[in-house]
Amino acid sequence: MNAKVDTRSRILDVAEAAVLDKGFEATSIEEIVAGAEISRGGFFYHFKDKNALARAMLERYIETEDVLYDDLFARARELNDDPLHAMLIGLKLLAEMLEEMPKGHPGCVIAATAYQDRLFDAGVRELNRQAILSWRKRFRGMFEEIAAVYEPREPVNMDALGDMVSGVVEGGLVLQRALREHKNASEQIMLFRTYLKLLFAPQH
Amino acid sequence: MNAKVDTRSRILDVAEAAVLDKGFEATSIEEIVAGAEISRGGFFYHFKDKNALARAMLERYIETEDVLYDDLFARARELNDDPLHAMLIGLKLLAEMLEEMPKGHPGCVIAATAYQDRLFDAGVRELNRQAILSWRKRFRGMFEEIAAVYEPREPVNMDALGDMVSGVVEGGLVLQRALREHKNASEQIMLFRTYLKLLFAPQH
Protein backbone atom coordinates (compact mmCIF):
# COMPACT_ATOMS: atom_id res chain seq x y z
CA MET A 1 0.00 0.00 0.00
CA ASN A 2 2.76 2.34 0.95
CA ALA A 3 4.77 1.18 -2.01
CA LYS A 4 1.84 2.09 -4.24
CA VAL A 5 1.67 5.64 -2.97
CA ASP A 6 5.41 6.01 -3.30
CA THR A 7 5.53 4.74 -6.85
CA ARG A 8 2.58 6.82 -7.96
CA SER A 9 3.99 10.06 -6.64
CA ARG A 10 7.43 9.17 -7.91
CA ILE A 11 5.91 8.90 -11.39
CA LEU A 12 4.17 12.24 -10.90
CA ASP A 13 7.40 13.87 -9.72
CA VAL A 14 9.35 12.67 -12.71
CA ALA A 15 6.54 13.51 -15.12
CA GLU A 16 6.04 17.01 -13.70
CA ALA A 17 9.72 17.87 -13.98
CA ALA A 18 9.86 16.58 -17.55
CA VAL A 19 6.65 18.30 -18.62
CA LEU A 20 7.71 21.66 -17.13
CA ASP A 21 11.03 21.29 -18.87
CA LYS A 22 9.88 20.35 -22.34
CA GLY A 23 6.13 20.08 -22.56
CA PHE A 24 3.63 17.28 -22.27
CA GLU A 25 3.76 15.95 -25.77
CA ALA A 26 7.54 15.94 -25.89
CA THR A 27 7.67 13.77 -22.76
CA SER A 28 7.48 10.08 -23.58
CA ILE A 29 6.20 7.40 -21.28
CA GLU A 30 9.43 5.55 -21.96
CA GLU A 31 11.32 8.39 -20.40
CA ILE A 32 9.02 8.67 -17.40
CA VAL A 33 9.31 4.98 -16.56
CA ALA A 34 13.09 5.18 -16.89
CA GLY A 35 13.23 8.17 -14.53
CA ALA A 36 10.85 6.62 -12.02
CA GLU A 37 12.59 3.24 -12.27
CA ILE A 38 9.47 1.34 -13.06
CA SER A 39 8.33 -0.89 -15.93
CA ARG A 40 5.97 0.24 -18.67
CA GLY A 41 3.40 -2.19 -17.32
CA GLY A 42 3.76 -0.56 -13.94
CA PHE A 43 3.05 2.84 -15.38
CA PHE A 44 -0.16 1.71 -17.02
CA TYR A 45 -1.13 -0.03 -13.81
CA HIS A 46 -1.26 3.39 -12.12
CA PHE A 47 -2.47 5.49 -15.06
CA LYS A 48 -4.89 4.29 -17.70
CA ASP A 49 -3.24 6.57 -20.27
CA LYS A 50 -1.42 9.87 -20.63
CA ASN A 51 -4.70 11.69 -20.03
CA ALA A 52 -5.04 10.15 -16.59
CA LEU A 53 -1.47 11.21 -15.87
CA ALA A 54 -2.27 14.78 -16.98
CA ARG A 55 -5.34 14.88 -14.76
CA ALA A 56 -3.42 13.63 -11.73
CA MET A 57 -0.62 16.12 -12.36
CA LEU A 58 -3.04 19.01 -12.65
CA GLU A 59 -4.93 17.99 -9.52
CA ARG A 60 -1.76 17.79 -7.52
CA TYR A 61 -0.41 20.99 -8.95
CA ILE A 62 -3.57 23.00 -8.28
CA GLU A 63 -3.60 21.79 -4.68
CA THR A 64 0.04 22.81 -4.16
CA GLU A 65 -0.57 26.15 -5.79
CA ASP A 66 -3.58 26.87 -3.57
CA VAL A 67 -1.63 26.11 -0.42
CA LEU A 68 1.21 28.27 -1.69
CA TYR A 69 -1.08 31.26 -2.30
CA ASP A 70 -2.81 30.72 1.05
CA ASP A 71 0.52 30.78 2.87
CA LEU A 72 1.98 33.64 0.90
CA PHE A 73 -0.92 36.05 1.35
CA ALA A 74 -1.49 34.98 4.97
CA ARG A 75 2.14 35.83 5.68
CA ALA A 76 1.71 39.16 3.89
CA ARG A 77 -1.39 39.89 5.96
CA GLU A 78 0.53 39.18 9.13
CA LEU A 79 3.09 41.78 8.13
CA ASN A 80 0.49 44.45 7.47
CA ASP A 81 -3.17 44.33 8.41
CA ASP A 82 -4.23 46.85 5.79
CA PRO A 83 -5.67 44.90 2.83
CA LEU A 84 -3.96 47.05 0.20
CA HIS A 85 -0.57 46.95 1.81
CA ALA A 86 -0.91 43.23 2.50
CA MET A 87 -1.64 42.69 -1.20
CA LEU A 88 1.37 44.78 -2.21
CA ILE A 89 3.60 42.78 0.12
CA GLY A 90 2.09 39.52 -1.15
CA LEU A 91 2.81 40.45 -4.77
CA LYS A 92 6.38 41.35 -3.88
CA LEU A 93 6.80 37.95 -2.24
CA LEU A 94 5.27 36.29 -5.29
CA ALA A 95 7.65 38.15 -7.60
CA GLU A 96 10.62 37.09 -5.50
CA MET A 97 9.42 33.51 -5.49
CA LEU A 98 9.03 33.51 -9.28
CA GLU A 99 12.53 34.84 -9.70
CA GLU A 100 14.05 32.20 -7.49
CA MET A 101 12.40 29.31 -9.30
CA PRO A 102 15.10 28.02 -11.58
CA LYS A 103 12.91 26.12 -14.01
CA GLY A 104 10.05 28.57 -13.92
CA HIS A 105 6.93 28.51 -11.94
CA PRO A 106 4.58 25.58 -12.31
CA GLY A 107 1.96 28.06 -13.55
CA CYS A 108 3.25 26.88 -16.85
CA VAL A 109 1.20 23.75 -16.38
CA ILE A 110 -2.04 25.68 -16.85
CA ALA A 111 -0.90 27.49 -19.97
CA ALA A 112 0.73 24.39 -21.37
CA THR A 113 -2.51 22.49 -20.92
CA ALA A 114 -4.56 25.32 -22.37
CA TYR A 115 -2.48 25.35 -25.52
CA GLN A 116 -2.60 21.63 -26.08
CA ASP A 117 -6.16 21.14 -24.97
CA ARG A 118 -7.23 18.99 -27.89
CA LEU A 119 -4.74 16.46 -26.67
CA PHE A 120 -6.69 16.15 -23.43
CA ASP A 121 -10.14 14.99 -22.49
CA ALA A 122 -12.97 17.08 -21.04
CA GLY A 123 -11.99 16.24 -17.46
CA VAL A 124 -8.56 17.77 -17.81
CA ARG A 125 -9.91 20.89 -19.50
CA GLU A 126 -12.54 21.33 -16.81
CA LEU A 127 -9.93 21.04 -14.06
CA ASN A 128 -7.91 23.72 -15.76
CA ARG A 129 -10.94 25.95 -15.99
CA GLN A 130 -11.85 25.48 -12.34
CA ALA A 131 -8.34 26.37 -11.24
CA ILE A 132 -8.45 29.74 -12.98
CA LEU A 133 -11.98 30.37 -11.71
CA SER A 134 -10.86 29.68 -8.15
CA TRP A 135 -7.99 32.15 -8.48
CA ARG A 136 -10.40 34.70 -9.90
CA LYS A 137 -12.57 34.25 -6.80
CA ARG A 138 -9.60 34.47 -4.46
CA PHE A 139 -8.17 37.69 -5.88
CA ARG A 140 -11.53 39.26 -6.56
CA GLY A 141 -12.33 38.86 -2.85
CA MET A 142 -9.06 40.49 -1.89
CA PHE A 143 -9.59 43.39 -4.29
CA GLU A 144 -13.11 43.97 -3.00
CA GLU A 145 -11.76 44.15 0.50
CA ILE A 146 -9.27 46.77 -0.67
CA ALA A 147 -11.93 48.69 -2.59
CA ALA A 148 -14.05 48.86 0.56
CA VAL A 149 -11.27 50.86 2.20
CA TYR A 150 -9.77 52.69 -0.78
CA GLU A 151 -12.07 54.02 -3.48
CA PRO A 152 -10.60 53.01 -6.89
CA ARG A 153 -9.57 56.05 -8.92
CA GLU A 154 -10.94 54.47 -12.07
CA PRO A 155 -13.86 52.06 -12.43
CA VAL A 156 -12.67 48.47 -12.94
CA ASN A 157 -14.38 45.13 -13.44
CA MET A 158 -13.45 43.15 -10.33
CA ASP A 159 -13.65 39.75 -12.01
CA ALA A 160 -11.32 40.95 -14.74
CA LEU A 161 -8.96 42.45 -12.16
CA GLY A 162 -8.94 39.13 -10.34
CA ASP A 163 -8.15 37.35 -13.60
CA MET A 164 -5.38 39.84 -14.24
CA VAL A 165 -3.22 38.27 -11.54
CA SER A 166 -3.38 34.90 -13.31
CA GLY A 167 -3.07 36.58 -16.69
CA VAL A 168 -0.01 38.58 -15.75
CA VAL A 169 1.68 35.50 -14.27
CA GLU A 170 0.82 33.30 -17.24
CA GLY A 171 1.71 36.01 -19.75
CA GLY A 172 4.97 36.69 -17.94
CA LEU A 173 5.81 33.01 -18.06
CA VAL A 174 5.10 32.89 -21.78
CA LEU A 175 7.49 35.82 -22.31
CA GLN A 176 10.08 34.22 -20.09
CA ARG A 177 9.93 30.96 -21.98
CA ALA A 178 10.03 32.56 -25.40
CA LEU A 179 12.77 35.05 -24.53
CA ARG A 180 14.77 32.51 -22.54
CA GLU A 181 15.24 35.08 -19.80
CA HIS A 182 14.31 34.56 -16.18
CA LYS A 183 13.07 37.80 -14.70
CA ASN A 184 10.18 38.68 -17.01
CA ALA A 185 7.44 37.11 -14.94
CA SER A 186 8.58 38.80 -11.74
CA GLU A 187 8.94 42.13 -13.55
CA GLN A 188 5.41 41.82 -14.84
CA ILE A 189 4.14 41.12 -11.33
CA MET A 190 5.94 44.20 -10.07
CA LEU A 191 4.35 46.31 -12.80
CA PHE A 192 0.97 44.97 -11.82
CA ARG A 193 1.78 45.91 -8.22
CA THR A 194 2.45 49.48 -9.35
CA TYR A 195 -0.93 49.39 -11.09
CA LEU A 196 -2.67 48.51 -7.84
CA LYS A 197 -0.81 51.28 -6.02
CA LEU A 198 -2.01 53.81 -8.57
CA LEU A 199 -5.52 52.41 -8.69
CA PHE A 200 -6.19 52.29 -4.95
CA ALA A 201 -3.77 54.71 -3.31
CA PRO A 202 -5.59 57.75 -1.94
CA GLN A 203 -5.24 60.96 -3.96
CA HIS A 204 -3.07 63.68 -2.55
CA MET B 1 5.58 29.17 -60.52
CA ASN B 2 2.26 30.68 -59.65
CA ALA B 3 0.86 27.25 -58.83
CA LYS B 4 3.73 26.77 -56.38
CA VAL B 5 2.96 29.94 -54.48
CA ASP B 6 -0.70 29.09 -54.36
CA THR B 7 -0.17 25.57 -53.05
CA ARG B 8 2.35 26.68 -50.46
CA SER B 9 0.15 29.37 -49.03
CA ARG B 10 -2.88 27.09 -49.22
CA ILE B 11 -0.96 24.62 -47.04
CA LEU B 12 -0.05 27.44 -44.65
CA ASP B 13 -3.66 28.64 -44.50
CA VAL B 14 -5.00 25.20 -43.66
CA ALA B 15 -2.20 24.52 -41.19
CA GLU B 16 -2.61 27.86 -39.43
CA ALA B 17 -6.34 27.38 -38.96
CA ALA B 18 -5.83 23.85 -37.63
CA VAL B 19 -2.97 24.81 -35.33
CA LEU B 20 -4.89 27.76 -33.86
CA ASP B 21 -7.85 25.50 -33.34
CA LYS B 22 -6.15 22.55 -31.71
CA GLY B 23 -2.43 23.05 -31.39
CA PHE B 24 0.57 22.10 -33.43
CA GLU B 25 1.08 18.60 -32.17
CA ALA B 26 -2.57 17.68 -32.50
CA THR B 27 -2.54 18.67 -36.15
CA SER B 28 -1.45 15.81 -38.40
CA ILE B 29 0.12 16.17 -41.81
CA GLU B 30 -2.55 13.79 -43.08
CA GLU B 31 -5.16 16.32 -42.12
CA ILE B 32 -3.31 19.27 -43.63
CA VAL B 33 -2.87 17.55 -46.98
CA ALA B 34 -6.55 16.59 -46.99
CA GLY B 35 -7.58 20.20 -46.27
CA ALA B 36 -5.20 21.65 -48.82
CA GLU B 37 -6.14 18.98 -51.38
CA ILE B 38 -2.61 17.90 -52.00
CA SER B 39 -0.72 14.62 -51.70
CA ARG B 40 1.63 13.75 -48.85
CA GLY B 41 4.50 13.84 -51.31
CA GLY B 42 3.44 17.32 -52.33
CA PHE B 43 3.53 18.50 -48.73
CA PHE B 44 7.08 17.25 -48.24
CA TYR B 45 8.05 18.82 -51.52
CA HIS B 46 7.27 22.22 -50.01
CA PHE B 47 8.31 21.58 -46.42
CA LYS B 48 11.17 19.38 -45.34
CA ASP B 49 9.35 18.47 -42.14
CA LYS B 50 6.91 19.86 -39.59
CA ASN B 51 9.63 22.16 -38.27
CA ALA B 52 9.92 23.86 -41.64
CA LEU B 53 6.16 24.28 -41.65
CA ALA B 54 6.27 25.83 -38.16
CA ARG B 55 9.01 28.24 -39.21
CA ALA B 56 7.10 29.33 -42.31
CA MET B 57 3.90 29.79 -40.30
CA LEU B 58 5.66 31.89 -37.69
CA GLU B 59 7.40 34.04 -40.29
CA ARG B 60 4.17 34.72 -42.07
CA TYR B 61 2.28 35.33 -38.86
CA ILE B 62 4.84 37.77 -37.46
CA GLU B 63 4.78 39.74 -40.69
CA THR B 64 0.98 39.97 -40.63
CA GLU B 65 1.00 40.94 -36.99
CA ASP B 66 3.54 43.70 -37.56
CA VAL B 67 1.51 45.19 -40.41
CA LEU B 68 -1.60 44.95 -38.24
CA TYR B 69 0.03 46.83 -35.34
CA ASP B 70 1.48 49.41 -37.74
CA ASP B 71 -1.93 50.09 -39.23
CA LEU B 72 -3.79 50.06 -35.95
CA PHE B 73 -1.55 52.52 -34.11
CA ALA B 74 -1.11 54.69 -37.21
CA ARG B 75 -4.88 54.98 -37.40
CA ALA B 76 -5.03 55.80 -33.69
CA ARG B 77 -2.39 58.47 -34.14
CA GLU B 78 -4.40 60.02 -36.95
CA LEU B 79 -7.36 60.30 -34.61
CA ASN B 80 -5.36 62.04 -31.90
CA ASP B 81 -1.89 63.45 -32.20
CA ASP B 82 -1.15 63.28 -28.49
CA PRO B 83 0.96 60.13 -27.91
CA LEU B 84 -0.91 59.10 -24.75
CA HIS B 85 -4.34 59.53 -26.23
CA ALA B 86 -3.27 57.83 -29.45
CA MET B 87 -2.06 54.86 -27.37
CA LEU B 88 -5.34 54.73 -25.46
CA ILE B 89 -7.29 54.77 -28.73
CA GLY B 90 -4.99 52.11 -30.20
CA LEU B 91 -5.53 49.81 -27.23
CA LYS B 92 -9.28 50.25 -27.49
CA LEU B 93 -9.10 49.30 -31.15
CA LEU B 94 -6.94 46.31 -30.27
CA ALA B 95 -9.42 45.20 -27.62
CA GLU B 96 -12.30 45.47 -30.10
CA MET B 97 -10.35 43.52 -32.66
CA LEU B 98 -9.59 40.76 -30.17
CA GLU B 99 -13.24 40.50 -29.26
CA GLU B 100 -14.35 40.21 -32.86
CA MET B 101 -11.94 37.41 -33.69
CA PRO B 102 -14.04 34.26 -33.48
CA LYS B 103 -11.24 31.76 -33.03
CA GLY B 104 -9.03 33.99 -30.98
CA HIS B 105 -6.19 36.13 -32.01
CA PRO B 106 -3.23 34.50 -33.73
CA GLY B 107 -1.10 35.71 -30.81
CA CYS B 108 -1.75 32.20 -29.67
CA VAL B 109 0.87 31.08 -32.13
CA ILE B 110 3.63 32.62 -30.04
CA ALA B 111 2.45 31.13 -26.77
CA ALA B 112 1.69 27.81 -28.39
CA THR B 113 5.20 27.69 -29.77
CA ALA B 114 6.73 28.78 -26.48
CA TYR B 115 5.02 25.97 -24.65
CA GLN B 116 6.02 23.28 -27.07
CA ASP B 117 9.46 24.58 -27.78
CA ARG B 118 11.27 21.28 -27.41
CA LEU B 119 9.30 20.09 -30.38
CA PHE B 120 10.92 22.78 -32.49
CA ASP B 121 14.43 23.52 -33.62
CA ALA B 122 16.58 26.51 -32.70
CA GLY B 123 15.45 28.49 -35.75
CA VAL B 124 11.81 28.42 -34.72
CA ARG B 125 12.61 29.38 -31.13
CA GLU B 126 14.78 32.26 -32.27
CA LEU B 127 12.04 33.58 -34.54
CA ASN B 128 9.66 33.51 -31.62
CA ARG B 129 12.14 35.39 -29.47
CA GLN B 130 12.76 38.05 -32.11
CA ALA B 131 9.04 38.65 -32.52
CA ILE B 132 8.58 39.45 -28.83
CA LEU B 133 11.73 41.57 -28.82
CA SER B 134 10.44 43.59 -31.76
CA TRP B 135 7.14 44.22 -29.97
CA ARG B 136 9.08 45.28 -26.88
CA LYS B 137 10.96 47.81 -28.99
CA ARG B 138 7.79 49.07 -30.66
CA PHE B 139 5.86 49.67 -27.45
CA ARG B 140 8.83 50.87 -25.48
CA GLY B 141 9.31 53.57 -28.10
CA MET B 142 5.68 54.59 -27.83
CA PHE B 143 5.82 54.69 -24.03
CA GLU B 144 8.99 56.79 -24.07
CA GLU B 145 7.26 59.26 -26.33
CA ILE B 146 4.40 59.44 -23.85
CA ALA B 147 6.76 59.77 -20.89
CA ALA B 148 8.45 62.72 -22.59
CA VAL B 149 5.13 64.58 -22.41
CA TYR B 150 3.60 63.13 -19.26
CA GLU B 151 5.82 62.43 -16.27
CA PRO B 152 4.97 58.90 -14.99
CA ARG B 153 3.50 59.01 -11.48
CA GLU B 154 5.51 55.97 -10.50
CA PRO B 155 8.90 54.84 -11.79
CA VAL B 156 8.59 51.97 -14.27
CA ASN B 157 11.02 49.92 -16.32
CA MET B 158 10.24 50.84 -19.91
CA ASP B 159 11.34 47.51 -21.37
CA ALA B 160 9.10 45.67 -18.94
CA LEU B 161 6.21 48.03 -19.72
CA GLY B 162 6.73 47.35 -23.41
CA ASP B 163 6.69 43.62 -22.72
CA MET B 164 3.52 44.06 -20.71
CA VAL B 165 1.49 44.66 -23.87
CA SER B 166 2.56 41.29 -25.25
CA GLY B 167 2.25 39.70 -21.82
CA VAL B 168 -1.28 40.97 -21.24
CA VAL B 169 -2.39 39.82 -24.68
CA GLU B 170 -0.76 36.41 -24.34
CA GLY B 171 -1.96 35.98 -20.77
CA GLY B 172 -5.47 37.04 -21.76
CA LEU B 173 -5.47 34.50 -24.56
CA VAL B 174 -4.36 31.78 -22.14
CA LEU B 175 -7.26 32.66 -19.83
CA GLN B 176 -9.66 32.78 -22.74
CA ARG B 177 -8.60 29.37 -23.97
CA ALA B 178 -8.69 27.77 -20.56
CA LEU B 179 -11.99 29.35 -19.50
CA ARG B 180 -13.56 28.86 -22.92
CA GLU B 181 -14.87 32.40 -22.80
CA HIS B 182 -14.23 35.04 -25.44
CA LYS B 183 -13.89 38.43 -23.84
CA ASN B 184 -11.04 37.86 -21.39
CA ALA B 185 -8.25 39.05 -23.63
CA SER B 186 -10.05 42.26 -24.55
CA GLU B 187 -10.95 42.88 -20.89
CA GLN B 188 -7.32 42.48 -19.94
CA ILE B 189 -6.29 44.97 -22.61
CA MET B 190 -8.84 47.44 -21.29
CA LEU B 191 -7.50 47.02 -17.76
CA PHE B 192 -4.00 47.68 -19.06
CA ARG B 193 -5.38 50.78 -20.76
CA THR B 194 -6.68 52.01 -17.41
CA TYR B 195 -3.20 51.37 -16.00
CA LEU B 196 -1.66 53.67 -18.59
CA LYS B 197 -4.26 56.34 -17.86
CA LEU B 198 -3.38 56.24 -14.17
CA LEU B 199 0.34 56.06 -14.81
CA PHE B 200 0.64 58.94 -17.24
CA ALA B 201 -2.40 61.17 -16.71
CA PRO B 202 -1.43 64.47 -15.12
CA GLN B 203 -2.28 64.88 -11.44
CA HIS B 204 -5.13 67.15 -10.59
Added chain:
DNA sequence: TGTCAACTGTACTCGCAGTACAGTAGGGAA
Protein backbone atom coordinates in the same frame (compact mmCIF):
# COMPACT_ATOMS: atom_id res chain seq x y z
C1' DT C 1 11.08 18.38 -78.66
C1' DG C 2 13.13 18.41 -74.45
C1' DT C 3 13.60 20.19 -69.82
C1' DC C 4 12.27 21.41 -65.41
C1' DA C 5 9.30 22.60 -61.51
C1' DA C 6 5.54 20.94 -59.24
C1' DC C 7 3.59 17.69 -58.15
C1' DT C 8 1.12 12.20 -57.40
C1' DG C 9 1.37 7.57 -55.51
C1' DT C 10 3.27 3.73 -53.28
C1' DA C 11 5.84 1.48 -50.22
C1' DC C 12 8.65 1.45 -46.81
C1' DT C 13 11.03 2.47 -41.51
C1' DC C 14 10.76 4.09 -36.95
C1' DG C 15 9.18 5.84 -32.50
C1' DC C 16 5.63 6.09 -29.35
C1' DA C 17 0.85 5.27 -27.23
C1' DG C 18 -1.88 1.91 -25.83
C1' DT C 19 -3.52 -3.23 -25.26
C1' DA C 20 -3.25 -7.78 -23.51
C1' DC C 21 -1.86 -10.88 -20.68
C1' DA C 22 0.87 -14.20 -18.13
C1' DG C 23 3.76 -14.43 -14.44
C1' DT C 24 5.80 -13.04 -9.73
C1' DA C 25 7.04 -11.11 -4.99
C1' DG C 26 5.57 -10.02 -0.66
C1' DG C 27 2.39 -8.73 3.04
C1' DG C 28 -1.93 -9.72 5.58
C1' DA C 29 -6.15 -12.56 6.75
C1' DA C 30 -8.01 -17.34 7.49
Added chain:
DNA sequence: TTCCCTACTGTACTGCGAGTACAGTTGACA
Protein backbone atom coordinates in the same frame (compact mmCIF):
# COMPACT_ATOMS: atom_id res chain seq x y z
C1' DT D 1 0.53 -22.79 6.11
C1' DT D 2 -2.09 -21.61 2.60
C1' DC D 3 -4.44 -18.41 0.01
C1' DC D 4 -5.22 -14.10 -1.90
C1' DC D 5 -4.63 -9.73 -3.32
C1' DT D 6 -2.02 -5.64 -4.54
C1' DA D 7 1.62 -3.99 -6.95
C1' DC D 8 4.06 -4.74 -9.86
C1' DT D 9 7.63 -7.09 -14.24
C1' DG D 10 8.20 -8.62 -18.95
C1' DT D 11 7.01 -9.64 -23.47
C1' DA D 12 4.62 -9.37 -27.44
C1' DC D 13 1.43 -7.22 -30.02
C1' DT D 14 -1.54 -3.28 -32.84
C1' DG D 15 -2.04 1.21 -34.73
C1' DC D 16 -0.91 5.87 -35.89
C1' DG D 17 1.68 9.51 -37.49
C1' DA D 18 6.31 11.45 -39.05
C1' DG D 19 9.63 11.10 -42.16
C1' DT D 20 12.29 8.69 -46.28
C1' DA D 21 12.87 7.09 -50.89
C1' DC D 22 11.93 7.20 -55.23
C1' DA D 23 9.61 6.28 -59.62
C1' DG D 24 6.38 8.22 -62.45
C1' DT D 25 3.20 12.21 -64.38
C1' DT D 26 1.75 16.80 -66.03
C1' DG D 27 1.94 21.22 -67.92
C1' DA D 28 4.43 25.48 -68.95
C1' DC D 29 8.15 27.46 -71.37
C1' DA D 30 12.74 27.68 -74.24
